[in-house]
Amino acid sequence: MDNLLLIVNIIAFLFLIGLLYTMHRKNVSFSKRxxxxxxxxxxxxxxLNFAYGADSAILAKSVSWFNIVGTGYVKLLQMIVVPxxxxSILGAFTKVTIGKNFxxxxxxxxxxxxxxxxxxxxIGISASLLFGLDASEIVQGEAETARGVSIEERSANVAGKALPDQILDLLPANPFLDFTGARPTSTIGVVIFAAFLGFAYLALTRRDEENANLVKRGIDALYSLIMGVVRIVLRLTPYGILAIIARTVATSDFAAIFSLGKFVLASYVALLVMYLVHLIIITVSGLNPITYVKKTAEALLFAFSSRSSAGTLPLNIKTQTDRLGVPDGVANFAGSFGLSIGQNGCAGVYPAMLAVMIAPxxxxxxxxxTFLITLIAIVAISSFGVAGVxxxxxxxxxxxxxxxxxxxxLAGLLISVEPLIDMGRxxxxxxxSMTAGVTTARINGELDKDVYNDSMEHQSIEGA
Known part of the structure; x- marks a missing residue:
């Protein structure tokens, strides 16, 4: 019987995949799909959640099959992040878009x-105080206790690292190691290595124009090849989101979410307020915030579904360049730095809320x-080197x-609602990161306002 139900679930999932593929064949727009x-x-x-329950063995087996599409898609995105x-950054130097103003x-x-x-x-501090969040109100069960022990063990390896040491961790002592993604800050290491090669190229153009042109042709050819891979992978986005969000909803413990509703609500209020701050920054830059909302919706939706800033990077960069008019170099630096530095959700709102909850x-x-000022300063400094996964x-x-x-x-107390909160973060x-890219390009006079203001009918991050 269990095998029959598993087959039914897989067939139903494939049917939904077929619907999306049919929409693609009928040339339905990428956004709608x-x-x-x-x-x-x-x-x-x-x-699925209603039929089987979040902890069902049948559901677990079904989800493992769904993951071929969902997790597989995320892995394909992660595959192309470093290349x-x-x-893209090296190519930006060959186009002389960032050399003088790097x-x-x-x-x-x-x-x-x-x-x-x-x-x-x-904002995180304000939300915790406004909702009266207190860690002592949360019932600590076996899962919370186990999570707390795990966090304590991990803290022994990462706590107490001074800011100079965190900055040193960003530098690529072995760039080939960083190409494997072995360190939490590997992406930033690759950015720095590419920048050094870029400056070396600019120096080469002044000394040996013939070889510089040869290097430029090679870089441009490789850039075209990598972007071809990006376009192929991005076409799978509707299927990936279907699988990821189905898994997330099917395996969610709604009873736990309900019992911790105040904490979830406070978190999302803080996240939404901070998102409004992004829109205010866009507005102050002289751009239409509604246009920003519309054109970034797909990338943010995937980030919400996948819970991976690194996996979203290709969508992030393509959205900035193709829809928002940000130059390649700026978009790549903003997207790449945003993976490990200054994450507003994971490194800003979340630790600040936790600190206020735990302090009593x-x-x-x-x-x-004094506590509040110190907390804000520590959050800002500690945001260097936070992994985007x-x-x-x-x-x-x-x-x-x-x-x-x-x-x-006590950071493990919210483990039961952690996935739900992490989606918004x-x-x-x-x-x-996209706000940083758009704002920087706008202030430096490098933003293509025609692209930014152009109708989305003429733009698609899916590619040709």
Whole structure:
């Protein structure tokens, strides 16, 4: 009987895949297919959850088959992250788009990322105080206790690392190791290595024009090849979102979500307020925030579904360049730096909320001005080097709680609703990096306003 139900679930999933493929054959727009995939995934997930229950063995087996599409798609995106970052930044130098203003551009992107993270921390603090969040109110069961022990063990390896050491961790001692993604900051290491090669190319153009032209042709050819791979993978987005969101909804513990509803609500209020701050920054830059919302919706939706800032990077960069008019170099630096520096959701809102929640358990008054100022400063500094994959928020929380001498084990209290909260955090991370890219390009006069204001009918991040 179990095998029969498993087959039924797989057939139903394949039927939904077929619907999306039929829409593709009928030339339905990419955006409509993405949002259709989201809707079908939510509906299918609810049906499976209601029929079997989140902990069902049949559901677990079914999800393992769905993961071929969902997790497989995320892995394909992650596959092209490092090659895309490397060749795009190096290619930007050959187009002489960032050579003369590299320092100003990079400094501005970093300033926006870290500055918005400090604002996100203040918003997270406000949300915790407004909703009266207190870690002592959460019942600590076996799962929470086990998670707390795991976090304590991890904190032994990462806590107490000074800012100079965090900065040194960004540098690529072995760029070939970083090409394998072996370190949490590997992407930033690749960015730095590509920038050094880019400056070497600019020097070569002044000394040996013939070889410089040869290098440029090779880089341009490789860039075209990598972008071809990106376009192929992005065409799978509707199917990937269908599988990912169906798995997420089907395996969600709605009873636990209901019992911790106040914490989930407070988190999303803080995340939405910070997203409004992004729109205010866009508006102050002289751009239409509604246009930004419409054109970034697909990338943010995928970030929300996949819970992976790194997996969203190709969509992030393509959205900035193809829809928002950001130059390649700026888009790649903003997207790449945003993976490990200044993540507004994971490194800003989340650790700040946790610190305010946990402070009363050790007799610390969370309203004390010195505590609040120190917390915001530590959050901003600790946002350097947070990995853009699952676990980045935990890493940030460990750094912040340890610096404030708060018990890091209590960061495991929200484990039952962690996936739901992490979806919103990841989307905010990606929006923060895109905001940094758009704003930097606009201030430096490099933004193509015609592309930014152009109708989406003429633009598609899916590619040709």
């Amino acid at each position: 993405v949002f259709t995939g989201l809707g079908l995934g939510i509906l299918f997930g609810f049906i 895309l970052v490397f060749i 320092g100003k551009m990079a400094g501005m992107i970093l300033g926006i990322l870290v500055g918005t993270t400090a604002i996100a921390a203040a 358990t050790v007799g610390q008054n969370p309203l004390e001005p 699952g676990g980045g928020a935990t890493f940030a929380a460990i750094l912040v709680l340890s610096a404030l001498n708060l018990p890091v084990a 990841t989307a905010l991370n990606v929006s923060g």
